[in-house]
Amino acid sequence: MKFTKTLAAAAAMGLALAGSAYAQDPVKAGFIYIGPVGDLGWTYQHDQGRQALEAELGDAVETSFVESVPEGADAERVMSQMARSGVDIIFTTSFGYMDPTIAAAESFPEVKFEHATGYKRADNVSTYSARxxxxxxxxxxxxxxxxxxxxxxxxxxxxxxxxxxxxxxxxxxxxxxxxxxxxxxxxxxxxxxxxxxxxxxxxxxxxxxxxxxxxxxxxxxxxxxxxxxxxxxxxxxxxxxxxxxAQLTAIIDNWGPYYIERVKAVMDGTWESTDTWDGIGAGMxxxxxxxxxxxxxxxxxxxxxxxxxxxxxxxxxxxxxxxxxxxxxxxxxxxxxxxxxxxxxxxxxxxxxxxxx
Amino acid sequence: MDFSSLSPVAMIVLLVGAATPILLAAIGELVVEKAGVLNLGVEGMMIIGAVCGFIVAVNTDSPMLGLLGAMVGGAVVSMLFAVLTQYLLSNQVATGLALTLFGLGIAALMGSSYNGIRPPRMVRLDVEGLSDLPVVGKLFFSHDPVIYLSLVLVFAVWYFLNRTRAGLVLRASGENHDAAHALGYNVQLIRFGAIMFGGACAGLGGAYVSLVRVPQWTEGMTAGVGWIALAIVVFAAWKPWRVVLGAYMFGGITILQLSLQALGISISGAYLSMTPYIVTIVVLVIMSADRKKASLNAPACLGTSFHASH
Missing domain, CATH: 3.40.50.2300 (Response regulator)
Incomplete structure (x- = not known):
């Protein structure tokens, strides 16, 4: 066990010396959804964003999600569990996750949190929403x-x-x-x-x-x-x-570009707590x-x-x-x-x- | 305030639609509980029924075959519960909860390629001449067949439980399984049958949601109706006709509060949304306050495993 770890470390070091950009572990991004991914609405679109993220960054990112998480105490438990599993950035995608997100962020200061549609921020909590x-x-x-x-x-x-x-x-x-x-x-x-x-x-x-x-x-x-x-x-x-x-048109939530941008920021080490509120102009x-x-x-x-x-x-x-x-x-x-x-x-x-x- | 645009007839038609899935699931669960089994997996069996019914209806282009498929689906998944609790003697509460989780998951898997498809429409029962009668026509003769079926089913269950020998035997295995066993009845087999009946009814209720009330498939679309059905059984004190009352009352309050809001009446929607649940809780409290009466109503062996050791 120890031997393999040493080996892996040596290999990683070798790669790093060789100048490979992907020597580091993939960034892990977790998503918490209020509904099932098959709701064909809000959660479905967030999951489309997650898939866009995977498609764009390939092996450099690993994503996971938990669906149908009720707002309230359960949400914090799920977030903590996700944080403990070594996730780098967690997107919590419902307004009611606001307080649980802040609470989980306090317990896991090294993990970055992104809360959709809320207004409470912290050093490791950003908020984002669409207009x-x-x-x-x-x-x-x-x-x-x-x-x-x-x-x-x-x-x-x-x-x-x-x-x-x-x-x-x-x-x-x-x-x-x-x-x-x-x-x-x-x-x-x-x-x-x-x-x-x-x-x-x-x-x-x-x-x-x-x-x-x-x-x-x-x-x-x-x-x-x-x-x-x-x-x-x-x-x-x-x-x-x-x-x-019946459908005259539909408002489409386009989260992909934002998720890609934020996960890239985590990779570059440029992630910081921000408040993003983009609309039609920015394509969200x-x-x-x-x-x-x-x-x-x-x-x-x-x-x-x-x-x-x-x-x-x-x-x-x-x-x-x-x-x-x-x-x-x-x-x-x-x-x-x-x-x-x-x-x-x-x-x-x-x-x-x-x-x- | 203009109440004239609030049509009671239209509301009742909506009410019946909202109540029927609850009614179907509850009447099935009532039989299960009368046989002494507590199956908390109603929600899971309903969602399985919703997806099975949808898949069959879309592929055969027949809503009726869809309903049949839903009943089979619900019954098959309930057999899992039956085998686990009746032959392997697992805990009924835990197994029921597991069944719900299992059902929600497997239904999502089964239905993943059926998103965004529209099922064939269920035809309404239109009786020449009668359906066109003012008020009465819309009230009694213009529903879909499942609604009539659900009421016939309630009558059949009442008749079976109270007027037939087989019903008496089923009740006996719910009241005192040792006595039923001593008399030579196969308690496990009886309960197995009751559980499958419950599964078929729950499946039918689920398919009513996915084929009639909201003709579409989305994951988790039964959204807790199964739990309401469980509460309605207790609310009804295990009496078939009171299940109708409970289900229609629950549906009625839901529709009433939505209609009042649509009318623009400024009663806080939050309270109105809570009302059906509050009423159910209050009735449960009132009923259980009289302990003797409550224990008289509940099947004595409800939720206990039976093992023939001799």
Whole structure:
């Protein structure tokens, strides 16, 4: 045993002297997922990112993942286990992993942590997220133009800033093209429960909704939309398989480039705690092809909006915007700062119903 | 507040859809428990049923064969549990939990190439003339066949348990397996059969989710329905008709809270989401408060292994 170790060390040293770039052990990257990799939504896209990482870096990286990890105490246990197994960098990919990630990072200071969609950082904890609200602005605009009943349904998961921001952004966009538009928000209090998501979609359609948006992870609502002949948008991934007629487009989470960049940083030793929040411009938020059901003018406007947001010419939250209670939030021409957006806990003016807290 | 757009008929149709998977799994588990076996693997058997049903339905283009496939799938996987607990005398609780984990894993494996496929649609039962009747037509004559089947099944289970000799024998092996054995009945065989029946019912319930309620396959799509079914059996005090009540109540509250939200009524969604679980817990507490009554209802040998030593 000792002999082989010495041998390996000698071999490694020899390689290093020979100047080989890959003399060191592969970097180990671990991923913790909230749902199954087959959810065809949020977790599926993170796993696509993990696979992109493997494809790009080949033998220089070793990845592992644990799926369907509940948020809470269990998550910290899984992270600790992963850290103990010698993983160099751990990506924790759900908002609810925030506190467990911070706690695990304290116990394992030599391991780097990357927490998706959260706001708590430490020396060895970075945060990263995508500006999904930019994508939601685009689909909100399409929804506003496509609804005939002026009722848009929104299946929401939990009342956290990420979700509230998406609702506000989509509403502002829909309102900008259709002043009569009305949003019906249903909170299902789960990220993944196809049965419940389908029930919510049915309940909304029953109330006269003819365009459905979702902030939950399964394609259930898309399936129901297809069956009932209403429109919907794919969430996190292209769901057109489930709704060839229903899907108008989909917001696609493109995590691959970020994962590659961060793991490379670990290899180079340049990794440090950062906060990344990229959107359409940086390619973290992408779209599925626009449906050919869209009239030419709607499709053109959508493309123009995507281009304007990517170029930084259009910010979805540009004043004047009031909060739901009528109090002013942004003055004419004022643009929301990232701090307010990150902690958004209010509806904008015009959305009906109370925001649960 | 405009309640006029809240259609009770439409809600009931949704309610029945949400309740039927629970009902099917629960009525199967009821028979299993009546025979004295506690199978906590309902969730695992359901997900196996969901994936088997989906695969068969897609490949044969027949939802009916899919349902049959789901029942076979559920029954086969339950036989694992039956062999382990009845012949190898493993602990029922641990084996049931293992069955759930096993089922979730193997279902994900089996279904991995079926992501993104749409299954053939289940036809609704449309009775000429009757289905077009206002209110009544939609309420009673426009569901899919599984819903009628589930209610027939409940009646059949009630009749079997309470009106037939075979049902009496099954109950006997749940109440006192030594006595049943002494009378010459093969307790293990009876329990084996009950477990397979439970597996078939759970499989059918799972397939109802993947073929009717959300016609698609995604991993873990039963999302805890099996656990609810287990609770409903206790809630129902092991009485078939109360299983219907429990399942429909649970489905009803779920649908009601979603519909109220869609209507824009500002009751905190968090509380509404909790309601079905809270009601179930409260009823369980009330029932178990009367210890004598609770112990009268539960099969006396529930969860205990039987080994014929003589």
């Amino acid at each position: 999904f609200y930019e994508g939601r602005y685009v689909i909100g605009e399409i929804a506003g133009a496509m609804t005939k009943t002026n009722k848009i349904g929104y299946i929401a998961s939990f009342p956290i800033p990420e979700v509230v921001r998406g609702i506000n952004s989509a509403y502002l966009a829909a309102k900008s093209v259709n002043p009569d538009v009305e949003f019906k928000v249903v909170w299902v209090y789960t990220w993944f429960d196809p049965g419940k998501e389908a029930d919510a979609a049915n309940a909304l359609i029953e109330q006269g909704v003819d365009v459905i948006m979702q902030h939950t992870d399964s394609p259930a609502a898309m399936t129901i939309a297809e069956e009932k002949g209403v429109y919907a948008f794919g969430q996190a991934t292209d769901m057109s398989n489930f709704g060839p007629h 938020v992408k779209f599925a092809p626009l449906s050919d059901q869209l009239p030419a003018d709607v499709a053109e406007r959508a493309k123009a909006t995507i281009a304007a947001i990517a170029a930084g010419e259009l910010h979805p939250f540009t004043g004047p915007i009031n909060k739901q209670d009528g109090s002013p939030w942004l003055a004419e021409g004022e643009v929301a700062d990232d701090g307010t957006l990150a902690g958004m806990n209010f509806y904008v003016e015009g959305i009906e119903g109370e925001l649960p807290n």
